[in-house]
Amino acid sequence: MTLLQRLPIDRFLLMLIATVILAALLPIDGEAADAFGWLTKLAIALLFFLHGARLSPRTVIQGMTHWRLHLVILACTFALFPLLGLLIGLFAPGLLPPALAMGILFLCVLPSTVQSSIAFTSMAGGNVPAAICAASASNILGMFLTPLLVSVVMATGDDGGFRLEAMGAILLQLLAPFLLGQVLQRRIGDWVRRNKSWLGVVDRGSILMVVYLAFSEAMVAGLWQRLSASDLAVMVVADCLLLACVLGITIAASRRLGFSRDDEIAIVFCGSKKSLASGVPMANVLFPPQTIGTMILPLMLFHQIQLFVCAVLARRYARQAPASDAASS
Structure with missing residues (x-):
């Protein structure tokens, strides 16, 4: 432990790597995967x-009405990425x-993640209410915008049917617990704020549960065996380049537009993500079954890369917070 503490390695990153190794050695599937999926939900x-229980209603209302921030995030998700x-x-x-x-184009027209965007915003000390509103709005709007963008950007003739039940799942799994927390x-x-370590x-x-489940599904599906090493390398480079460009643009744009540090964090983590949870069911609706595996593979790689990169970035923002607070005071 003393040696690990001295090394310049983020502990949460080590936990992510350990989770990936566990998924590679002991992937979960079948009924166990279904049960673990419910635990993740x-x-x-x-x-x-x-x-919802920690945030005051006034703070939540301020997050909802921060229209400039929401426009920037939506522009990154549905304009910059495509x-x-x-x-x-x-x-x-x-x-x-x-x-x-x-598949890379399909990745670019998907909505943002919800849980990891908010979790990383929270870890970094950013504007959580705005992140909740922005990420949720991205997924709800994505039910309509993603099929439209698929038909335009990918030049398909499909009018892009979408699943209204996915919208209901977002409202039930994310918005309903948050509103219940607000009610209580x-x-x-006060108790939740005193025990914020929880x-x-x-x-x-x-985040660790999502990573384990996603990597397990990739291992069980055998998607990695269908690719040559060169194909995999080019895809990784393309995904890394895409993420690096979006992160750089969101950071630069948020500072150029005069957003606060907390708002910058929300913009960076909500505007740079793509949702695997939304992408897979949408692919099932939009594309023939025989093409779905290769269509979502760039998304699966991007999903893992964004988790690792954003984990490091969130911890870096968190370490900088005391210094910035001291400087401002």
């Missing part, structure tokens, strides 16, 4: 309940199979 619901995807597509012919190149805020809010455990725990 419960952990996410608990996370939103605790956020434009960058099209630029990458100009260089993809000859480097990637057509199905994987289309006067009764348990919230950190749930934040990190829900």
Whole structure:
């Protein structure tokens, strides 16, 4: 432990790596995976309940009415990402199979993640109410915008049917626990704020559970065996380049537009994410079954990369918070 403490390695990153190794060695599938999926959903619901119980209604209203922040995040999710995807597509012919190149475009038109965006915003000390509103709005709007963007950006003839039950799931799993926490805020809010370490455990725990389940599904499906090493390398480079561009643009734009540090964190973590949870069911609706595996593979890789990179970035923001607070005082 003393040696680990001296090394410049983030502990949460080590936990993420250990989770990936566990999923590779002992992937969960079948009924056990279904049960673990329900536990993951419960952990996410608990996370939103605790956020609702901790935040005052005034703070939540301020987050909802922060329209400039929400416009920036939505522009990153549904405009910046597709434009960058099209630029990458100009260089993809000859480097990637057509199905994987289309998969990168599909990744770019998806909504933002919800649980990890909010968890990382919380870890970094950012504007959690705004992140909750922005990430939830992204997923709800994504039910309509993603099929439309698929037909435009990917030049398909499909009018893009979508699942209204997915919208209901978002409202039930995320918004309902948060509103319940808001209802009980006067009764348990002080206790939750005094025991804020619980919230950190749930934040990190829900992310680790999502990572383990996602990697297990990839291992069980055998998607990695279908690719050559060169295809995998090009996809990783493309995903890393895409994420790096969006992170750099969101950081620069938020500072250029005069947002506060807390708002910058929400913009960075909500505007740079793409949702695997939304992407897989949407792919099932939008594409033929035989193409779904390769279509979602770039998304699966991007999902893992964004978790690792944003975990490090969130901890870096958190370490900088005391210094910035001291400087401002």
